[in-house]
Amino acid sequence: MRVGIDVHMLGDRSGGNESFYRGILSGMTPDSGDEYYLFVNSGVDVTEYEDRFNIVYFKKNSSIYRNCVELRKLCKKYNIDVLHTQYYLPFFAPCKTVVTIHDLSFEHIKDIFTKSEYIKDKILVSHAARKADMVVTVSEFSKQDICTTYGTDPSKIEVVYNAVDSDFTVLPKDAKIRSEVRNKFGIADDKYIVCVSNLQPRKNIPRLIRAFNKYSDNTGLDHKLVIVGKKAWMYDEIEKSVSDSKDKVILTDYVTKDELIALLNEASGCVYPSIFEGFGIPPLEAMACGTPVAASDIPVMREVLEDNDLFFDPMDEDGIATAIKTLLETDCKANTEIVGRYSWKKSADILKQVYKKAQLG
Numbered sequence: 001m002r003v004g005i006d007v008h009m010l011g012d013r014s015g016g017n018e019s020f021y022r023g024i025l026s027g028m029t030p031d032s033g034d035e036y037y038l039f040v041n042s043g044v045d046v047t048e049y050e051d052r053f054n055i056v057y058f059k060k061n062s063s064i065y066r067n068c069v070e071l072r073k074l075c076k077k078y079n080i081d082v083l084h085t086q087y088y089l090p091f092f093a094p095c096k097t098v099v100t101i102h103d104l105s106f107e108h109i110k111d112i113f114t115k116s117e118y119i120k121d122k123i124l125v126s127h128a129a130r131k132a133d134m135v136v137t138v139s140e141f142s143k144q145d146i147c148t149t150y151g152t153d154p155s156k157i158e159v160v161y162n163a164v165d166s167d168f169t170v171l172p173k174d175a176k177i178r179s180e181v182r183n184k185f186g187i188a189d190d191k192y193i194v195c196v197s198n199l200q201p202r203k204n205i206p207r208l209i210r211a212f213n214k215y216s217d218n219t220g221l222d223h224k225l226v227i228v229g230k231k232a233w234m235y236d237e238i239e240k241s242v243s244d245s246k247d248k249v250i251l252t253d254y255v256t257k258d259e260l261i262a263l264l265n266e267a268s269g270c271v272y273p274s275i276f277e278g279f280g281i282p283p284l285e286a287m288a289c290g291t292p293v294a295a296s297d298i299p300v301m302r303e304v305l306e307d308n309d310l311f312f313d314p315m316d317e318d319g320i321a322t323a324i325k326t327l328l329e330t331d332c333k334a335n336t337e338i339v340g341r342y343s344w345k346k347s348a349d350i351l352k353q354v355y356k357k358a359q360l361g
Contacts, residue, residue, distance in 0.1 A: 001033075001082065001356065002037070002078065002079055002082075003081065003084065004039060004071075004078065004080040004084065005037065005084045006086065007025070008039070008061075009021060010041070010044050011044035013254050016162070016279065020100070023347070024351060028348035031352065035054060037054045037056055037074075038054070038055050039057075040057055042057045042058060042061065054078075067088050068091065071083065071085070072092070075093065076094050082133075084098040086099065086100045096133045096358045097134075098133065098134045098358050099136070100136045100137070100160075101129060101146060102137065102142065104125070105202050105277075109201075112201040132156075134157075135158070136351065136354060138159070139161070140159055142300070161304075162342065164288045168261055168289055169288060170289060177258060178266055187226060191328075192224040192268065193212075193268055193324060195226070195273065196260065197227065199251075202274060202276050203275075204273040204274055204275045205273070206240075209238075211321040211324065212320075221328070223248075223268070223328060225250070227249065227250065228263055229253075230254040239251075269324075270286035270294070272293065272301070273296055273312075273320060275314045283295050288336065293305070294312055294326065296313075296314035297312055308335055310323055
């Protein structure tokens with residue numbers, strides 16, 4: 001079997017979408033007799049995968065050209081049996097297809113995308129969910145959502161969970177990078193809570209900032225809120241909220257994996273206030289680093305984090321402020337056992353079976 005995997009998101013710093021594919025590829029070894037081809041944007045370093053995969057670079061870093069023209073050409077050129085893409089499928093694909101759909105947030109929450117992005121997703125994601133031979137998603141919550149929203153047969157949807165890289169762990173107290181990230185991002189010796197999230201409306205950052213300011217003003221405690229993640233889209237309200245916070249809120253922008261691990265290790269707690277997710281990797285990464293987590297009380301967080309001790313209503317500023325108070329003023333512990341329930345190797349093995357099922361379907 002010859003499998004082509006569209007991994008154009010590698011190197012684009014897209015958060016969970018990129019993490020899913022990096023994690024899957026780290027745990028995947030093609031079965032004997034199978035050949036896997038990674039279709040990658042030019043200029044991206046993928047040397048770590050060259051021992052197990054054939055690397056093919058796209059000629060153009062254009063999403064329209066990639067989906068409408070180039071993927072079809074590559075499938076024919078390399079005699080691909082199964083093509084695996086993310087969210088969108090080429091029209092009239094010349095082989096069997098698998099599509100990863102992480103979530104359908106755009107179907108449920110107004111005004112979290114630009115009008116053009118909303119229309120594109122509305123047309124192309126629904127097409128992919130209906131036409132793909134197999135659909136991959138990252139939680140039972142998202143599987144049910146895809147079935148309900150698009151009428152997709154549940155038998156052709158497979159849940160392939162996210163996981164956490166083994167690099168996320170508790171660092172030695174004297175690890176040099178602990179002080180380096182504090183100096184680099186202007187945290188100095190202050191205590192802080194951390195939120196790991198791209199800056200976009202679904203992540204609920206302005207409400208988190210208001211809740212943090214409310215807690216800080218009421219208690220007078222000199223803590224900071226460190227928000228880790230790159231600017232994605234529609235982030236003007238977030239930047240305004242930060243500017244109104246009198247240096248109590250720090251935006252780091254994109255950070256390296258090593259920097260993220262150090263920031264999580266140094267934090268007093270992690271708050272994850274997202275109002276809609278397909279999975280949500282950052283809370284697990286924080287737990288792996290020994291940092292307690294307060295997460296949105298939404299169905300997928302209950303599924304992924306299960307018996308985590310601390311959940312809050314993401315639409316309630318007072319509830320978020322109370323969660324922050326609990327993280328900073330009580331002896332919260334990270335439930336590291338939750339992290340061990342997820343494995344990139346296990347997820348990669350499931351995905352290989354999805355490819356075989358698609359080929360035979």
